[in-house]
Amino acid sequence: MMTTVKAMTSGELARYLIDRKPLYILDVRNEDVYGDWRIEGQSIESINIPYFDLLDGVEEAVKQLPSDGPILVVCAKEGSSVFVAEQLAEAGLREVYYLQGGMKEWSEHLEPVKAGDLPDGALYQFVRLGKGCLSYMVVSGGEAAVIDAMRTTGVYEAFAEKLGVTIKHTLDTHLHADHISGGRKLAELTGAAYWLPPKDAGEVTFSYAKLEDGERIAIGATEIGIGALYSPGHTIGSTSFIVNGQYLLTGDILFVASIGRPDLAGQAEDWAGDLRRTLYEGYRGLSEELIVLPAHFGQIDELDENGRVAAKLGDLFRDNPGLHLEDESEFRRAVTENLPQHPNAYQQIRQTNMGRIHPTEEEQREMEIGPNRCAIHDQ
Amino acid sequence: MKADVVVVDTKGLACPMPIVKAKKALDSMETGQIMKVLSTDKGSLNDFQAWVRGTKHELVQHEEKDGVFTFYVKKQ
CATH class of the missing domain: 3.40.250.10 (Rhodanese-like domain)
Known part of the structure; x- marks a missing residue:
């Protein structure tokens, strides 16, 4: 037979x-x-x-x-x-x-899903199912910006080519510790500008465009803009983006079912206060209608029926357990004690993202094995 | 009793062949005999340890040198 x-x-x-x-x-x-x-x-x-x-x-x-x-x-x-x-x-x-x-x-596969519409374009979410990482492409008027790109940059290039758009900007919300950023490589390959928050870039070995609070990056000929909102906590430089007044890209600060951990750069105690201010004061001042698009998910059931990870900011204020730690010492304990294991090789990954070490393709793959573990509630 | 060490060279072979070959060799050996397995497969170390742990045999020693893993297993 x-x-x-x-x-x-x-x-x-x-x-x-x-x-x-x-x-x-x-x-x-x-x-x-x-x-x-x-x-x-x-x-x-x-x-x-x-x-x-x-x-x-x-x-x-x-x-x-x-x-x-x-x-x-x-x-x-x-x-x-x-x-x-x-x-x-x-x-x-x-x-x-x-x-x-x-x-x-499987750990490298990116599945593109449409996260929402934009004038003369759309916002796409790239779901890295095997690792729980989310990256984004903002498309409008024939131009594109890629946010929190994975190192498998060919996926974004092919996607942009299929849409017939030009990648003009790549941005990282922060210096990542769970995966190797493709932002700089993608920028080099496409001639785009690479943006990084300067407070996370103190030790980097390359030049970059400084992503500072209030910066506005125009995409396409229309009025679409990416507004940078300084939101420290997961790292000291962590910056959120508001896209066209509709979407809030929270990086590793706020997830759908949890909140970011402040310890991966070794300063949990110092940054717990920043994280609390960002979540409980900074984000509180924003429209509850904003659609939150984070850089990670922890559980597969955070994906909706279209495979998208997204939630209204107002709904998260109601449902996310990380936004209900009203007592300050309770909050501090939750984000500094009993944290999940660190992501695999997180220190080498940070060094790589700073341009300080240059592992081979095979070594990079090995370093990224396993789940992201960037949220305080991850297992 | 055979005293010779049985050498199983799996250099260049990928999973599952190193363990498939090692098991085959082990099955034809006598109790107390030592098998020496050479492998260049990076996943070898964890898999080898887990495999031997699940059998009644003994992983006597293992080492890595220049990308080659060497395992010594004593048949029980």
């Missing part, structure tokens, strides 16, 4: 998650890695049996897997998932896939 093992790309897997189509995952990586970081979704069920426990046969796995519906075998790079998937198909399972490129490619 011919076995029928098919490859599933990260893009196809993304649609299963976003469209909430049922999928059963057999993750064959070792238990530690699976415990630390895996593919999750409302319509996804997964079990973990390391491939080296399946060398004598897959009977044990077959017993635990459903006999109907698609089964996706996942490993770190791909090889072991093909090895196991072929055996499952031989054992009689009908719809068996392996994840093309494994978790390595």
Whole structure:
């Protein structure tokens, strides 16, 4: 009998998650890695049996897997998932896939979704499902700005080309600690200006455009502007953007289900007060109608039915637990004690984003493995 | 009893082959014999440790030099 093992790309897997189509995952990586970081979704069920426990046969796995519906075998790079998937198909399972490129490619995949309309354009959100990172492209009048770009800059270039727009600006809301910024590289490749808050750029080795409070960056020939709002707390330089008076890009200060952590640059105690002022005073003065677009999500259920992570500022004041720590000492405790584990390699990532170290492509990929863990409520 | 160390060279091979080959060699060995596995696969270290932990065999020693991981496993 011919076995029928098919490859599933990260893009196809993304649609299963976003469209909430049922999928059963057999993750064959070792238990530690699976415990630390895996593919999750409302319509996804997964079990973990390391491939080296399946060398004598897959009977044990077959017993635990459903006999109907698609089964996706996942490993770190791909090889072991093909090895196991072929055996499952031989054992009689009908719809068996392996994840093309494994978790390595999944962790880099960006799924573009439309976050909202703009005059003569739109605001797009790029959802990095495997890591919980969100980046943005503001498009209007044939021009574009990319905010908090990932290092896989080809995705933004291809997207801009498809839309027929020119990338004029790249901006980072802050110096990132969980992923390597693609902002500078994308700016170099496209001739765009790279903007970074100067208070986060004290140790950087490159030149950049200074993103200061009140700065307005025009996009296209229309009146669209990106207004910079200094909002320290996650880092001392953290800056939010208000796009066309409609959208509030909060970086790692305010998320949909949580708030940012102030400790990744080593100064939790000092920055807790800044974070509280930004969240409880700065943002309070803004219109509650603004659509909040953060730089991360923590749980897959923060995605709406279109795969978008967004919420009205007014709704977050009502529902976000991080905005209900009224007592100052309670707030300080929440953002400095019992914090989640640090993101993988966060210090090297910061050094890379400052231009102080230059890891290879492969090393950069390794550094970014795992979830972002930038919110105080992350696990 | 065979005293020789069984060498399994998996340099250049990617997951799952290093462990597939190591297991095959181990299955044909006698109790007390030592297997030496060479691998250039970066994921090897964690997987090897986890795999041996799940068997009754013993990971006697492991080292990395110039990108080559060497594992010594004693068959029980």
